[in-house]
Amino acid sequence: MWRAKIFVTLKKSVLDPEGEAVKSSLHTMGYSEVEQVRIGKLIEVQMRVEDRETAAEKVKVMAERLLANLEIENYRFELEEVKA
Amino acid sequence: MKIAAPIFPGSSGERDIIYAIEEVLQESVTPVWHQEKELNQFDAILIPGGSSYGDYLRPGALARYSPVMESIAKEAEKGKLILGIGNGFQILQEAGLLPGTLLRNKQLHFCCELTTLVVEQTETPFTNRYKNGEVISIPIAHQQGNFFCDERTLAELKENNQIIFRYQKNPNGSIGDIAGVCNKKRNVLGMMPHPERAIADWMGTADGAKVFISMLQHWKENGHAA
Numbered sequence: 001m002w003r004a005k006i007f008v009t010l011k012k013s014v015l016d017p018e019g020e021a022v023k024s025s026l027h028t029m030g031y032s033e034v035e036q037v038r039i040g041k042l043i044e045v046q047m048r049v050e051d052r053e054t055a056a057e058k059v060k061v062m063a064e065r066l067l068a069n070l071e072i073e074n075y076r077f078e079l080e081e082v083k084a
Numbered sequence: 085m086k087i088a089a090p091i092f093p094g095s096s097g098e099r100d101i102i103y104a105i106e107e108v109l110q111e112s113v114t115p116v117w118h119q120e121k122e123l124n125q126f127d128a129i130l131i132p133g134g135s136s137y138g139d140y141l142r143p144g145a146l147a148r149y150s151p152v153m154e155s156i157a158k159e160a161e162k163g164k165l166i167l168g169i170g171n172g173f174q175i176l177q178e179a180g181l182l183p184g185t186l187l188r189n190k191q192l193h194f195c196c197e198l199t200t201l202v203v204e205q206t207e208t209p210f211t212n213r214y215k216n217g218e219v220i221s222i223p224i225a226h227q228q229g230n231f232f233c234d235e236r237t238l239a240e241l242k243e244n245n246q247i248i249f250r251y252q253k254n255p256n257g258s259i260g261d262i263a264g265v266c267n268k269k270r271n272v273l274g275m276m277p278h279p280e281r282a283i284a285d286w287m288g289t290a291d292g293a294k295v296f297i298s299m300l301q302h303w304k305e306n307g308h309a310a
Contacts, residue, residue, distance in 0.1 A: 013234070014187065014232065015187070015190065015257070017187075017188050017189070017190050017191065017192050017257075018188060018192065021192055066141070066145060066146075066149065067141070069142055069145070069178070069185055071184075071185050071232075071233070071234070072185050072187065072232060
């Protein structure tokens with residue numbers, strides 16, 4: 001069993017109004033050193049596959065077909081083996 | 085003209101569409117569940133607004149893999165008329181049938197108001213009854229209607245005259261004030277404003293009716309071909 005953690009983030013060229021709003025709240029709280037806030041998603045997928053290569057292959061296809069919208073988002077992922 | 089309205093879990097705009105088509109065209113709309121695999125018998129497909137699958141992941145992202153989408157892609161390929169309104173627009177983009185992506189509104193608010201649009205193109209099956217440059221009032225109601233695409237796509241949209249409606253006063257941050265775009269073949273249109281909620285004076289505006297009258301007109305003149 002393998003678990004993938006997939007991080008989906010907005011591309012640099014895409015405005016993140018949610019991040020901007022959080023940034024302005026952090027400023028209000030006094031964190032004047034905050035220069036940028038970007039909000040993304042963390043998706044965890046647990047899979048019944050034998051090895052790391054198969055897991056990586058599957059996650060890549062899942063991410064590109066559904067989990068991320070490559071027009072506006074980037075993704076990266078980490079894999080860890082889950083012992084039953 | 086036989087019209088289908090595909091319904092996904094979380095769609096909520098189909099009643100408005102059914103009512104509008106009955107009132108404006110005296111035609112009936114067949115609601116079809118998203119598990120339907122064959123839409124060959126229909127001449128036009130209207131994808132309603134709402135929040136399919138609760139807008140989980142991204143609006144339209146999960147609906148895009150519903151069985152009905154395969155048949156919609158097939159009918160689009162044949163040149164049938166397909167109109168996605170609100171969430172229906174987002175679904176068509178996720179399915180790759182229309183360009184761009186709709187992001188969260190720039191100011192984060194849910195926008196629910198009457199907007200004025202400029203009809204940029206009348207050479208389409210959806211706008212042939214409007215005048216070029218006509219200014220019309222149509223309401224919007226969305227949280228994610230901020231049209232975005234990269235510069236190259238934007239240039240292509242302009243070059244191919246695919247920008248059909250623009251906001252006169254940009255409500256949500258959309259690039260190029262874009263409110264509605266069509267595909268290259270011009271038989272698939274997506275728009276964030278709701279023409280089905282603008283078909284009678286008591287609604288505040290009847291300016292949306294001509295979208296549907298245009299479709300019927302086109303169908304009468306051309307049959308299936310776009």
